Each structure stands twice: as structure tokens, then as C-alpha cells.
Amino acid sequence: MPSLELHDIRKAYGDTLVLDGVSLTMEACEFVAFLGPSGSGKSTLLRIIAGLETPDGGEILLDGRRIDQLPPGERDVAMVFQHYALYPHMSVRENMSFGLRNARVAREEIEARVAQAAHVLEIEEQLDKKPGQLSGGQRQRVAIGRAIVKQPKLFLLDEPLSNLDAALRLRTRVEIAQLRQRVDAALIMVTHDQAEAMTLADRIVVMNDRRIQQVGPPMEIYARPANSFVARFVGSPAMTLASAVLLPGDGSFARVRLGDGAEVETRVVASGLPADAPLHLGLRPENVTVTAPEAGTTKAKVELVERLGDRTLIYARLADGLEVTAQDEGDSRIRLGDEIGLRIDGGAAHLFGPDGAGHHAEPAA
Amino acid sequence: MSAGARRTGLSTPALIGVIFGAMIMVAPLIWTLLLSFKSNADLMRDSATAFSGPYTLENYGAILQGSQVFRWLLNSAIVSLGTTAGVLILCSLAGYGFARLEFPFRRTLFVFVLLGLAIPEQAVILPRHQLFAELHLHNSYPGLILPGLVAPFGVFFMTQYFRAIPRELDEAAMLDGASRFKQFWKVLLPLTIPAQATLGVFTFLGSWNDYWWPLISATRSDRFTLTVGLASSQMNYAQTSGLGFLMAQAVFASIPILIVYIIFQKQIVRAMAGAAVR
């Protein structure tokens, strides 16, 4: 049975449309990440699911029950806020039991649930402290605990990692992965960090410009981006998009020519492509490798060398001015200003039509 | 001069100036205190006898025995506490409403309230006296309390304070199933306690020391507040009571307010800081 269903959600603030007919279906216990740049509507969508914003149109169902007309407290959802939103004047115990008391859960039941959650999250020692006496990591766990005790059908996490330092960020990632194991509920996490979404979620909902751009498992989003926005937004460093022209040919796969004249043989089925239209060739850094100047598909001049230890990223410029990101060995000798050759692995390249739609290589048989 | 010296040391002329000023501040108070411990007969002869004994408690005894000071003290306490409680309730409710709820004409009404800051008491006190007379509110506690409840500054102050509280807390409470009133009462209001203390102390002081309105509203001596009562005995002191008795009354009447001042010094200073930064 599906867990959360969104049907054609619309929302506008005055004349500004922020969500334009968003629909989505989540499986039971699924972990979905809403990924997108700020202003993409992902936070608004989360707040609409929580009941903190009212949609202008559409329906929301949770476990088959329509919830969009219900107040937030009656929707069977719990939310972990970006800044935790712990009640500063209440002890940790009171913070965790406040929602249950409002729901008139029996006292013994409340105590049992709080004790259980505190045990699991290792905050038993902190139960009688105020949030102000806790460390950042402890506060985060209290916020998670406050959500867990409600035993909701859906957890909402609003940018849970965005205001943490690097060390705590890693810890919290583990925390969220564990939360996922512990609860029998679906989860939605809003984030603008594609790495977070990739590592944690079962499926990613990429949002931009008021709409869902693509929904799919992380590797599918990465390997078969639905359009050029998704292609650029997911993956770091970003995919290079090069203007390309389709060459006439008899083969079933498309051959294209780049702006500097280099030709690339792809494994994208040619018949699916619009004829006589400008295309973009999409190249992930790992599909562009460095060679001797005359040995590659094309030539470029190195503008920036980023040494990551296990590999080296080369930012180079082609003769026609296009910037390309390439990858080299960890012990690469390439230096700034070098003239290099680039070998483009056409078999892994993507093509994007004039409408931005992605066309991908046929998997090698 | 180094920054360190600025923070602690005080130059000699400045120190002398400060001490001289402090003496001017304190001398009248000590003088009053001395007079209050002298018998009226001694003072009739020469008030300079206050500088030497014998001192007596007879004036304070006289207060405890039959004067109306206790009655006035009680009236003042009821009026000031009533006003303070009322202002805190009304301003907290209105501050929350203006800060957190969306309703028709919200902005307009807020500006409308702020305009009240510019209206001096003189512009309304006579017609209000008429209005209250028609409603038979004079010489009553409601008559003394109601005018003090209209505190546009309090509404402004509380609105600003509520606005500074992160909205995430309201939203967390909503998700926790708290009703609108519960969000206000259980989640936000406890966080405004410092503001309540500040506003409360100021309202209390202002109400306790108010003179103009109780002077014209309370005309029966058993309805006088302490301020008005002391004024009445001051005006006819020559005929009725002695100087020492009058001064004992002054000291006696100052004690409650000085206690409040000493307890709430911190809030008072913080309120000053807030007012100045505004």
C-alpha cells in the first residue's frame, strides 16, 4: 500500500507560483529526499505535507487517509526542524512528551515511550536537563526523539544537516540512517546537498522551478538524468554540457560534433533524437580523461588543477572557449597552463535535446 | 588614557563631583528620616533639633494607630497590582496577536495603537473624567485601574518580543497538536517572562506613583491612593498633623516602592537598555 500520496499540489504566494501541480507517491517505509536549490519549492512542499502551509489545490493522502484538511497535529506526521525548535523552557522529558500529552496519551504510555526513545538515542542522562544545557548533537537527538515518541506514519526532516559543522554532520548522517532502521514509517528529508540525498535516500525527488524534475533511486538520477537541470545539479563536480550538432550517419547511435570540431561517437539511439536541432552533450568528469595533446578526442588548455589525492580534477578550456571538467590519476603531473589532450568516452556520454530532455546511452549488451 | 584605565579608574575631580552629587541626592532623604524620628513638639520649637536626640518612634506609632495611611496603602496596592496584572495580560495577548496572527487590518490596527504613544494624558484626562462620571466609576477600583490598562508602549514592547522568538517553535507546537491558545500559553508565553518582568515593574512603578488621575477620580478619602492621601495631608499639615508625623508618613510610604526597586533593579536597568537601543 502506498504511504504518502500527493496529487496535483498547487501553491502560490500572491502572484508568485511556488508549486505547480506536484504529484508523488511514496511506498511504505520509504526514505525520500527532496533535493533542489533554494527557491525550488521543496521546503514549501514539506511544509504543506506537515500542515504548516495550506495548499491552494490538490490532495494529500497518508496511508489512504486524506490529511490535507487536517490540522498539523492530527496528521500522523512528525517533523525534525532545521534548528530543532526545542522548547527552551521545558526539560528534555517535557519536550518529548508535550505532543503526546496534547494527544491525550495515557501517562504510563508516555513515560514508556519517552524512556524507550531516550534509551535508543542515548539521552537518558539528559532527560531532566533543559535544551540550553545540551550540546548540539544532543539537541539534535532530542529533536529526533521528540519525533519518534509520536510514532508517526511519516517523518519530515527539514535540512537536518545544514547548520552543523563537518564532524557533527557526519555523525548526524549516521544518526539519520539509524533512525531509518528504527522506525516503521516513511521519511522525507529536504536538502539542497546532493551528496546527502544520494547517501541516505531510497529515492530522490529533484525539484526546481516549482516542479518535480525527476523522481528515482540515487543511481538512476545520476546515471540517467531526466533533463539538463538534473544532470547539472546532481553529481560533483557538475557535468559538463557542451553544445553539439548531430552528424548525419547511418549507424543506430548518434554521432555529434562539438563546437571546436571534435567528433564524439555516443551510444545514444539516434532515432530518438530530434532532427536538425541543437543538442548538448553531457560529460561527467570521469568520462573525460587526460592524454597527450595529440592523442585525445580534442585539445584543451588547463585552467585549474584540483588535487583530491585519489584522483585529480582538471578544469580545462577547449579551443572554442568551452569549459570542460576532466579527471586524471591521483599522481597527475598536469599543471596550470598545460596544453593537454582530452579523451572523451562517448559511450558514457549523455545527449540533451533543445527542450533539455535527457537521452542516455543504451546499456552495453 | 588606556582602555583599561577608562574601565575602572575615575579622575579626582570627577570623583569629587560624583560624591558631591550623591550627597545632594542623599541629604534630603536623611533629613526626612531624621525628622520622622523626632517628636512633633521638639520640631515645633526648632527643626534643627533633628540633628540630635532624643529620637522617638512616636510618629510611626501614630501611623500604626489610627491614620488612614494603611487604607491608602491597601488602595495603592490593589490599584497597582490590578493595573500591572491587567497590562501584562492585555499586552501579552495583543502582542502575540500582532506578532503571530494574520487577520484583516492587522497592520493598520498596529499603527493605530502606536499613534497612542503620541497622545499625552492631558488631552484625554478631562473628557475621561466626564465619561467615568457618567458611568459612576469614580471612587472605585475599576475607575482607578482602567485608565492604566491602556498601555500602547506595552503592546509595542510585547509585539517586538514575540516577534524575536523563532517561528519554528510555534510550528513545532502545531505539529505537537497544540491548539492556538496552547501554543500561546504553554510554548511562547513562558519565553516572554523577562519581558513580562520588565513591563510589570514599570507598570507597577508608574501606577503606584500616578498622581493626576487618582487626584481627580478618587475624591473620598477612603478611596485615596497613597500618593493622593499624602498630598492631602501635606496640604493641611499646618493645621492637623505635625512635621514629624508627616515625614514618618513619607518614609512609611516610600518603603514598599523602595523594596520593589531593590528587588527588581536588574529588570529596571534592562528596560532602560531596551528603551535606549530602540
Place this chain on the structure above:
Amino acid sequence: MRTPGSWRRFEGYAFVGPFLLLYIFILVYPLILGIGISFHRADLFGARQWVGTENYARLLADPVFHQSVGNSLKLVLLIVPPLTIIALALALALNRPTKTAAVFRGIFFSSSVLSVTIVTLIWRFVLTPDAGLVAKAMQALGRDPIPFLSDPNLTIPALAITTIWWCIGLPMMLFLAGLQQIPGDIYEAASLDKASRWTTFRRITLPSIRRTLILVVMLQTAAQLQLFGQAQLLTAGGPSGTSRPIVLYIYEVAFGRWELGYAAAAAELLFLIVLAVTLIQYWAVTRREPER
């Protein structure tokens, strides 16, 4: 949320409504009523007769009213500048984190919590020529006592001194709060630049507390224009009206002569004066504030 656009839109009125109702009933309505009364010949007991602007015309020609306006302005001039300067000086001297400074701050603020009746009670027996503290001090020095409360040349200064003594705490605290807003590193920079004390004060301290300074002057001017209790209790406006400020005049007309309409007109004029002074000062602030 359950039924969007229904009564929930008006939920806010449940919170702001109680205050607004009282505000209208106790402030706004009387304000309008007062303007109305000022155009009537009215007494305290409800008799009303429309007279148009007659009250205002009479006031503008009334020498007693003129005298009270003059007295109020004199009081403002004798109180506000010294009060501001002394308060600023005290704040500068006491703006340090020592215990002693805290004690002094407490002393200078303590008089502010007293009510006007206690203050006048105290000062009456400081100033009165037969039994007052000053008189006794003069006596000890072999001089004649000074008739502060009966000499027409001395009553207004006596009221001013009493008021300064009473009111010094608030502006001092405001200045202290303002001074604490100035970041310490500015002073360090100034001392590195070998700025003299006076230069530091004029170029750094004063501009930094500009807003506070103007706030203090505005508040005090508005407050002292409405000075009432001290005059009523210490001098009763005498002798022969030489120390009667506007509010005491209004009080006497309303509750002594029962000419409510006439008193209301005087109150409206005072309202206009206060408003004008406040607006002029506000205008002066906003006009010459280039940097912020």
C-alpha cells in the same frame, strides 16, 4: 485551516480585541470627546452649549493662560538642559564595571522611584524658610533663610531643582545604556591615535549616543511641559500665578472654576504644543542624520 477563509481569519481579534476595545474606550473616544468639549461652554455636571472657537479665542487673549505657558516654558528651559548635562556627566563617570559605580548608580536612580507627593513632601521641608534643611544650613552660617517657595523670583528655580533631583535617574540610565552600545575597540583605536579626552568625547562618544541624547531631550521636554504635581503641591502655583504651569492651570479651571470646555480647550492647545515640540525635535533628528 479546517475551513479556510472562515472565522479563523478573525482569530487574531480574540487576542488583540480586549486591548483594542479598552484603547478605544479609554483613549481614543475621550480624545475625540475632548476636542468636542473644547468647542462647548461646558461645566463638570453635563451642561453643554456650542460656542464654536470661543474658548480658544478667549484663551489666546487670557493673560493668566499666557503666564502659565510662559511658566511652563521657563520650567522646561531650567530643567531640561541641566538635567541632560548632569545625567550625561554622571553616566560618563559611572559607566564602569566596579561595585562603587554600581552603588552610585543606585543612589542617583533611587529618587526616581518615589512618587511626586513624597518628593514634594521631602523638598518642602528642605526648602521651607522656617524649618527647612537649607534654612538651617544658612542659619548655621549666620545668613538669613531664603524664601524659596514664596519669592516670585525663586519659586520656578525651586521647582526646577526639585524636579531635577527627582528625575535625574531615568536619563542617566538611558545614557548608560547608550554608552554600553559603543564598541570598546573604537576607544582603543582612538587612544592609539593619541586622541585627547575631549576629542574622544566629542568625536566618538557624543556621535555614538546621538540617538539617546535626542531621545532624552524629547522625552524630558514632553514630560516637563506637563509638569503638574510639584507645582500644585509645593507652591500651589503661587505667589499670584508666578509658578503656575499649564497643567495646573487646566486643573484649576476644570476643577476649581468648573469651566470644563475652557479647560479642555487649554488641554488641546497643550497637546498641540507637545506634539509640535516633539515633531520639531524628531524632524531635527531625521534631517541631520547622514551616516545611519
